[in-house]
Amino acid sequence: MKLVSWNVNGLRACANKGFGEYFKQIGADLFCVQETKLQEGQITLDLGEEYTHYWNYAVKKGYSGTAVFTRIQPLSVRYGMETDEEPEGRILTLEFDGFYLVTVYTPNAKRDLSRLEYRLEWEDRFRDYLSRLDKLKPVIVCGDLNVAHQEIDIKNAKSNRGNSGFTDEERGKMTDLLEAGFVDTFRHLHPDRTDMYTWWSNMPGVRAKNVGWRIDYFLASARLAPAITHAGIDCDILGSDHCPIVLEVAI
Template sequence: MPTIVSTINANGIRAAAGKGMLAWLAATEADVVCVQETRATDEQTRAALAPALADGWILTSAEPGAKGRAGVAILSRRAPDAVRIGFGSAEFDRTGRYVEAVFDELTIGSVYVPSGEENTPRQDEKYRFLAEFGAYLKAGTGEIVVVGDWNIAHTELDLKNWKANRRSAGFLPEERAWIDELLAAGYVDVVRALHPGVAGPYSWWSYRGRAFDNDSGWRIDYHLARGEVAGRAKQAVVERAPSYDQRWSDHAPVTVQYR
């Protein structure tokens, strides 16, 4: 069973591979790496990650339904026992927003929740996604860790400038309440559980201004776990780049070690 799981929104797998993601994959000790926003077909993703695949990584991917949008993947040290793309949604299963893989008794999912935009059709789309995906997560059983870019900062501790973003997509009351419902249904935000009561650790910083240098970020990349695996999480780190010019995405990998 995997013991180290990492998640990263690549912000375009082809660009990320050329800027440092391949070197990171060669160095990481993770057993499973979940990727979001590949923005590439399965063929393009495989080509971009060719050196990593040659080194032994196994790729499972769900390509975007629209060119240049979404796309999720799972890289693993060994082939999964089973794979599922989507969660039974007529609207979203072909949009490249969810893929899961089974390793022994553990299911690992990679999700890319729509970002939304308040008072627009994009936010309506996000709410439809949350309703269907939330129902899927609550109805499931067994050991599962769902990781990825959830595009929701759950509490005031999860974004630096929360007062200025109280009416912004990603920090709306309805979105935050949705996370509450998952936690009430038995899921555990394991990164927060391991970092109680502290600001962050943030995992996304805008490329605009000096957000990265000032650590003016958002924590939107989560590991939500259900079952005994949640209690086995013993260490969680955000692998923040040492400097702005060494970033290969506007997100940083969030890595959790499970006992």
């Protein structure tokens, strides 16, 4: 089974920058997107009749939002961690026979860290939510987690320490999540791989020089680790300030 995750930073804009071409070329069974930044009826996507579309729109227009395009019919779909609990459209959960798929757009602490306290509280609730699911069946989590976990996951670790997305607190919450029974699939297969990033600043020349952060992830329940056959980063795919990530798992 092939899964793809991509923070498109505005799906309408990305659709004009090669989204459809990449979608058809990659041939995913499950394709997850974050930061759709649209409301119902604001886009028409021709992705093929075999795909069913699920959307979690933010209440605020042009903000956040997640979606999943799937070839496999889910048993159930949940929007947010709890019913009607989360107005920013950040979480979609699809239940399948053998696993849960959760796509997420984790809140940003903001440059001035004004949302850090909320972010840390949200992380605790999200970890608890995933742990509850994991007790029922294995979980695959994907999306923009808005944190570079280790120094190897960011180009300039020393100068960025303490900045939003690389605070000790945010990195600690990622550690807590992994210790709750999940694996970072990319690091599982590539523990020492350097210079592999998923997000780059829009400042001139930054992406060309590969001065990036790895903040988009596929995590999986630890018991799925033996089934992971591929975990990749499609760094050369443009269309957003993030690039797509790919997971192949034998389930």
